[in-house]
Amino acid sequence: MRCPYCEYTESKVIDSRPTDEGNSIRRRRECLKCEKRFTTYEQIESIPIIIIKKDGKRQQYDRQKLINGILRACEKTPVTFAQVENMVSEIEVKLFNSMDREISSTHIGELVMEKLKDIDEVAYVRFASVYREFRDVNTFMDELKSLLKSKKKS
Structure with a gap:
């Protein structure tokens, strides 16, 4: 995951939680270079039939x-x-x-x-x-x- 501040590609996950309906996961990350924190969301990619x-x-x-x-x-x-x-x-x-x-x-x-x-x-x-x-x-x-x-x- 690329840092939105310095664009460094390495970060660590500090906290993970499911969202309201459990359809995605909210992750708090910290950049390993600039040490700023940012949030990402992970969800299942659904391919329509x-x-x-x-x-x-x-x-x-x-x-x-x-x-x-x-x-x-x-x-x-x-x-x-x-x-x-x-x-x-x-x-x-x-x-x-x-x-x-x-x-x-x-x-x-x-x-x-x-x-x-x-x-x-x-x-x-x-x-x-x-x-x-x-x-x-x-x-x-x-x-x-x-x-x-x-x-x-x-």
Whole structure:
């Protein structure tokens, strides 16, 4: 860290504290050359993830939209809000750990369905019906048969 007074590059940290919301750390430093003190702030650099929608439009990832979509599928089921938040956190870990900064909404939908299948079958079918845009009863039945086959294998 370069001293703002003499521009010397070496300093020592005298005090560190988290800021109000814990999103950054305030550090008091002392220059090793001129011995003047100054304050720096350290924070995590967040790289936005862009979602490519089915129609080709791009928008920034929004955690709340993902939660809302899953909650809609989980209405009147025993799935708790804590389970939904945990599911979204696990999905986010996969998204942020991938090297891709642009991710298709289809990929996210598949990740959600993978998680819902293990948590609640009714929520899974509800989400799948919207996500896969079932056009008729036959496509709906095909998805149910696929779900039943995967249950028998387990």
